[in-house]
Structure formats: C-alpha cells, structure tokens
Amino acid sequence: MSDESRPHRTAAVIPAAGRGVRLGPGAPKALRTLGGTPMLIHAVRAMARSRAVALVVVVAPPDAAATAEVRRMIDEHALPERTEILVVPGGETRQESVRAGLDALPADITAVLIHDAARPLVPVDTVDTVVEAVRDGAPAVVPALPLADTVKEVEPGRPGEPEPVVATPVRARLRAVQTPQGFDLATLRLAHEKTAVDGEGATDDAGMVEQLGVTVVVIPGHEEAFKVTRPLDLVLAEAVLARRRATDAY
Template sequence: MSDEPLPPRTAAVIPAAGRGVRLGPGAPKALRALNGTPMLVHAVRAMAASRAVSLVVVVAPPEEAATAAVRNLLTEVALPDRTDVVVVPGGETRQESVRRGLDALPDDITIVLVHDAARPLVPVDTVDSVIEAVRDGAPAVVPALPLADTVKEVVPGERGEPEPVVATPERARLRAVQTPQGFDRDTLVRAHGAVEAQGEDATDCAGLVERLGQRVVVVPGHEEAFKVTRPLDLVLAEAVLARRRANDGF
C-alpha cells in the first residue's frame, strides 16, 4: 500500500428549500424546469461534474412530502459512480438549511462547497478552481466577477421613491459573488456555530467566515453561473442550454 496521504474528500451542500417568490407562482424555485429538467437536477449535475466531488447533499423543503418528492426526483438522475447524493430536510432559513446539510456530512469530508440551486449552469472549471484554492490553503473561497455597472450607496426609501445617494464605491475594488463557495470544513462549522450562538441569520457563508477574522479569497467566476431569480433569467438560462447543445452536444 502507498504511504501517500489520500486527497481530501469534497462534498457539495445545495440548499434548495426556498420558494423563490420572485419567479412568480408555481413550484418551488429549485424545481422549476429548464429545458424540461428541474433546476435542482442541473445544479446537482454541475457539482457532480467535478471529479473532486464525491458527495452532494441536497437540503430539501422541510415538509415531509416535499423532502420525499426531492428524494424520488434525484433517484432517477444519472450521475457518475464516484458521486453519492443524500437528501435531508431543510430549515426555515438558508443558514439553518446549510447547517443541516453540514450535519449530514460524514467525518472524512474535509472540503465543503455550498452552492445555490438557483445557479444551475455553473461550469465545472469554476467548481474545480474553487476546490483547488481551498486545497492550496485558503479557508474560504468565492468565485466572483468584476462589476460592469457603477454602484451607488443610497439611503433606502419606500419602493418607487427617490433615494438620496451617499457614496459611489470604487468599482475596480468590487466583485459580484457567485457560488459554489468553498470552505475548509472545520472553518465553516465554526463560523455557523458562532453566528448561531449570537442569534443572527446570514445568507452568505463566506461572510460568516469573515466575521471569524479568517481569510476569504476570490477566484474568477463565470458569466454562466448567474442566479435564476426572475422570469427573464429563465429565458437566459434556456438560451445558454440551447447554445451548449448546439456547441457541445450538452
């Protein structure tokens, strides 16, 4: 037997318990169809496309029937033999759902990806770049893109009302963050524990790590890793899939 240490095992946690009301009435956002296939299935396949990912934990809506439906859906999905899928019920908030996903991980997982089900088209090269940066020693890694638009900081007002501008941040220093975000497992567990003890909630796991005073680094994101939030995003996602089919036989 070789004395060389085995590479760290990586798991992806996909919180998919949200309703996604901005997409309009209908099924939960993660189950909306793209090219006839639920977004969640596309997201699971995107994580499993990385040879480094050996486990995908999907955090489903907390209702028993909804969790069972997601579990049944994913049993029909063909994935590489190297990748297992586990479905667990989620919580009332994204943070609680991620924490439940972390609780489901076996002890030998040392790197954790947290990925939005609503980013179903992230390329495998982006996933691999995040994992590699964690393997190289970064406790937290996020893929991100430079901003194309100038950003204004304002005093929030009522919807539709004029809002006074208070600052214009330097655009060159800003990035639009995507997922999967990657973490050293122990660091992410400590970050969630610290915020839970304070009774707070958060939607960005990397932000929790920042609060610990740990280093968070950015790697290049990808334009196809956009978040499907509004009806127009569904149209764009369908167009991306059509282009992939035409170019790559996807």
C-alpha cells in the same frame, strides 16, 4: 492519522428549501424546469461532474413529503454514478438549511462547497478551481466577477420613492460573488456555530467566515454561473442551455 496524511475528500451542499417568490407563483424555484429538467437537477449535475466532489448533499424543504419528492426526482434523473447523493430536510432559513447539510457530512470530508440551486449552469472548470484553491490551503474561496455597472449606495426609502445617494464605491474594488463557495470544513462549521440565526438568517457563508477574522479569497467566476432569480434570468438560462446542447457541450 496526521492532518497532512488525511485524504482530501470534498462534498457539495446545495440548499434547496426556499420558494423563490421572485420567479412568480408556482413550484419552488429549485424545482422549476430548465430545458425540461428541474434546475435542482442541473445544479446537482454541475457539482457531480467534478471528479473532485465525492458527495452531494441536497437540502430539501423541511416537511417529509417534500423531502421524499426531491429524493424521487433525483432518482429519476441520470447522475454520475461515482458521486453519492444524499437528501436531507432543511430548516426555515437558508442558514439553518446549510447547517443541516453540514451536519449530514461524514467524518472523512475535509472540504465543502456551498452551491445555490438557482445557479444551474456553473461550468465544471469553475467548480474544480474552487476545490483546488481550498486544497492548496485557502480556508474560504469565492468565485466572483468584476461589475460592469457603477454602483451607488443609497439611503433606503419607501418603494417607488426617490432615494438619496450617500456614496459611490470604487467599482474596481467591487466583485459580484457567485457559487460554489468553497471552505475548509472545520472553518465553516465554526462560522455557523458562532453566527446566531437572526431573522431570516445569514444568506452568504463567506460573510459568516469573514466575521471570524478569516481571509476569504476570490477566484475568477464565470458569466454562465449567474443566478436564476427573475423570469428574464430563466429566458437567458434557456438560451445558454440550448447553445450548450447545440455544440455538444452539455
């Protein structure tokens, strides 16, 4: 079968092996509840709601007990039946976990989304737009928003000490990148093969693709696709979810 006649099947990989220490002590960030439901379940639903996504691979913490717990949790929550859900153990870094998710994809997958479990409220329209851009020929696509604040580049110093400004980037050229990031699968696999795990590993898959010399394109993001990283983010996410439920939009 030629590349042109191959069916386009898209999968989503959700790395959820991290602990998310900035949210404070307790369960790993992906397992914290939002509206009574773990954030990870919200993230899986966000991917599964897209009819373009045939498979969701959840990358759990590497130990067998944690992987089994994530599988049990997914089985306990209602998810679209048309979407297959796999759970696989991850690695010690996000890069290793994403690679584990890619290794679990079946041979008929041609495009992949990489989505943060900590972005539980991304709208399905954003997911669909990313998939469409990849299917239209873009090898790498990221949703992003313009910045509201002026950004300063500084010379890092010790915590709490003043830091000298070294540059002020032009704000009009900057974007705050979100997920899901979408890729031609072969391109992303090549990026992971070429990028060695150094320290904590790469935290941005699009950045790895950029290192190949491949153009990454930006599509409009959505303000509700923010990352739940700190306690105040969780308060905002609860408010967004409550509004959606009140308007039957969720």
